[in-house]
Amino acid sequence: MDTTTDPAGSTASPADTFAIGGELTVRRLGFGTGGLVGTGYWGPRHDDPEHAVALLRRAVARGVTLIDTADNYGPDVAEELVARALHPYPESLVIATKGGVVRTGPDVWHIAGRPEQLRAMCEASLRRLRTDTIDLYQLHRLDPDVPMADQLGTLQELQQEGKIRHIGLDSVDAAELRQAQEIAAVASVQNRYNLLDRASEDVLELCEQRGTAFLPWFPLGHGALTGGTGAALAEVAARHGATNGQIALAWLLHRSPVLLPTPGTGSPAHLDENLAAAGIALTEEDVTQLAGPA
Template sequence: MGDLTVDTVFPIGGELSVRRLGFGTGGLVGTGYWGPRHDDPQRSVALLRRAVERGVTLIDTADNYGPDVAEELVARALHPYPAGLVIATKGGVVRTGPDIWHIAGRPEQLRAMCKASLRRLRTDTIDLYQLHRLDPDVPMADQLGTLRELQQAGKIRHVGLDSIDADELTRAQEITPIASVQNRYNLLDRAAEDVLELCEKQGTAFLPWFPLGHGALADGADDTLATVAARHGATTGQIALAWLLHRSPVLLPTPGTGSPGHLDENLEAAHISLTEGDLAQLEELA
């Protein structure tokens, strides 16, 4: 069977065309997403610049990575931002320690967090602002209404949602256009399959987090994955990323790393053409 071709770009919100394999900044902060990963921030700055030099046009970050650290690194490395580079960030969660998360979706909180992200990113408008979690204690209409107001004020270009189900996405779309969804999804974890199907129907970008299964898909332990990887002279992590690119045209993986070598390895996954036979074999892992 011949190799299958995949679209290499996707228009977020119908207008922000990005290469589908982006870069996530979670790998630039420490364990538990707390503090910087490297003692020398210049290492992270160099990595971000290398990603863009290699053709990455989508950078995915969040205000609570660090907290604040990742957004500040993005601005330090890439501002003034080159034409065509899309910066996506998130708000709606407050961090008080490693792996200690507090959902904060009240309108005044969201406005303050967006303002702080604008300052750290040194920009007047955030390309894609994603609500990191829906606050169960605040009506969805109040949360998304606030983001819509920020959008109308020119502070946000497009609105996205993180960790939602299909019903929530449908309800959200009735309040304001949703340009992206960011749910956990990878070769081994497809619990969000119904959300992905809805995104395909609506033309909504889907940014899968933990695209490498929090490292599980990059360690080469699975025999089936290792067999396909060997056939392509690739690593298991590269095959896992290539599978996402083949699985749906709306999937935009943004794997993160603190290593230049690992960055290069990830980006090479975009050049792997899987066959129908490969895909059928990989389906066995579902």
């Protein structure tokens, strides 16, 4: 059987990997950097940034090959931590970031999709990440005041200039995804999706049809799936000697081969727990039980 070797030297079967854009092969269970910054993705999480640096390095040492971040996590903080911890980047490591939303306070978000804004944000991310090319650059939100063709056209220009390799979208519906795919090659979608929130099933189906990566945000329901969330989840977890959160992640990996969960955390123990979910093989009985309320 073909396998992929990670930086730690272990191997992953094809079922455990996905090729973003048909060429960037990653392990499907990645790491999100939202947990490295403060509450509401604002400010640093720890007084000592070395804690976050060590956690990022631990994730890669444990075989993570997909790091998902954003320019407004902090803002700027998460991208800077990624570069501090992991640059120069291993050849097998894929860095995904996002632009298109400006933050001026903990709960103050401004969608900014004008071409000059997108270009400036992408170039700022390149500087913070210390790279010439961003592997996957995701439009954090579509700007309703700017034609989609102008927003995606700017990303295509950056792609042609070699500043980004692949284009992704965040928080789109199926109609928007279809429209976007008529304009540009969309390598990924990032929508909220987990055991408790399956509203994007139609988007997931479209991603499956077109071989588009789907990075579910809040894969653990913003923490709701790590606690006592329903008897079904707890019973399946007990059968496997696993935690509720591990089963929630295993369900995503089982649900579709295009799903690439990137749970975030600020805890080394929680990181290890999350990554262990990749080794849980759910049975059909488990899946049937989890198909109802979590």
